[in-house]
Amino acid sequence: MFDDIIGNDKVKEILSNAIKTNNILHSYLFVGTEGIGKSIIAKKFAKMILCVNKDKETCNNTCEACVKFDNNNNPDFEFIKPDGNNMKIDQIREMNSKVMEKPIISGKKVYIIDDSEKMTKEAQNSLLKTLEEPPQYVVIILICSKENYLLNTIKSRCTKIVFDNLSNEEINNYLRKNNYEILDNNFLNLSQGSIKRALQVISNKELYENLEDLVNNIKTVNKIEFINNNKFLYKEKEKIDEILEYINVLIYNQMKNSIENRLNYINCINIVEDTKKRLKANSNYDMCIDNLLFGIWEEFNEKYSRS
Numbered sequence: 001m002f003d004d005i006i007g008n009d010k011v012k013e014i015l016s017n018a019i020k021t022n023n024i025l026h027s028y029l030f031v032g033t034e035g036i037g038k039s040i041i042a043k044k045f046a047k048m049i050l051c052v053n054k055d056k057e058t059c060n061n062t063c064e065a066c067v068k069f070d071n072n073n074n075p076d077f078e079f080i081k082p083d084g085n086n087m088k089i090d091q092i093r094e095m096n097s098k099v100m101e102k103p104i105i106s107g108k109k110v111y112i113i114d115d116s117e118k119m120t121k122e123a124q125n126s127l128l129k130t131l132e133e134p135p136q137y138v139v140i141i142l143i144c145s146k147e148n149y150l151l152n153t154i155k156s157r158c159t160k161i162v163f164d165n166l167s168n169e170e171i172n173n174y175l176r177k178n179n180y181e182i183l184d185n186n187f188l189n190l191s192q193g194s195i196k197r198a199l200q201v202i203s204n205k206e207l208y209e210n211l212e213d214l215v216n217n218i219k220t221v222n223k224i225e226f227i228n229n230n231k232f233l234y235k236e237k238e239k240i241d242e243i244l245e246y247i248n249v250l251i252y253n254q255m256k257n258s259i260e261n262r263l264n265y266i267n268c269i270n271i272v273e274d275t276k277k278r279l280k281a282n283s284n285y286d287m288c289i290d291n292l293l294f295g296i297w298e299e300f301n302e303k304y305s306r307s
């Protein structure tokens with residue numbers, strides 16, 4: 001049923017069984033890292049729920065509901081995304097009133113709320129009313145990557161389906177299937193089990209290669225060379241969050257393979273974390289990068305030779 005989607009076999013089995021046994025619940029909470037296929041699986045699940053063919057598995061777009069679903073005009077389905085940074089109460093109010101209208105083609109109506117952690121508290125409280133007494137034909141699927149942003153009262157009313165990060169092999173399978181270059185282990189580790197991140201890595205490959213050089217060369221170049229080699233950081237203000245995240249991953253990977261210098265690596269991670277805090281507090285960008293570069297270089301060189 002979900003054969004064309006890579007990864008999360010356990011989840012796919014649970015949802016396939018729900019379809020086969022016609023045991024669809026009123027509300028689901030799909031939880032897991034960003035970019036691992038939650039919304040793709042949710043949409044496929046919704047399509048299967050709404051399919052009006054007697055044998056849903058072999059329908060293959062021969063029923064009205066499936067055709068309209070693929071054309072994004074199935075009236076019994078809605079995919080709700082945050083309007084801007086937050087999902088506001090008006091969006092949920094609108095949904096609440098539509099929920100009361102009976103389905104048109106299928107026996108059910110499906111609502112997917114993407115990035116549901118972006119619902120404001122008011123929006124969540126408004127949704128709660130529908131979750132407490134949903135019309136019999138309604139299915140609501142909340143998609144969420146940061147579960148702690150949801151009210152407990154919301155979570156307790158949904159059946160939780162936990163999605164796993166993808167394995168490196170699954171990520172490369174996806175990339176191969178979609179005609180992207182496959183990634184080596186180091187880049188796969190940077191992707192941390194998320195297709196979204198893997199695609200970011202591919203589109204920023206040169207930048208990430210520069211970051212690998214940065215971390216690999218901390219101990220082998222002098223201070224001036226180190227600063228000169230890494231001047232690109234001063235021009236990447238917009239990507240600095242990702243960059244710092246990846247520097248940490250790289251440092252951590254090196255630390256795992258190094259018996260010596262463990263403390264230096266830990267201190268470096270602290271320096272990166274400190275840089276994140278300074279940037280959040282709106283410190284001068286160039287000065288933050290100066291501190292970062294000097295800090296991690298000195299950690300492995302001046303301090304090291306002193307001890």
Ligand SMILES: [Zn+2]
Nearest residue numbers: 051059063066
């Ligand atoms: Zn169908």
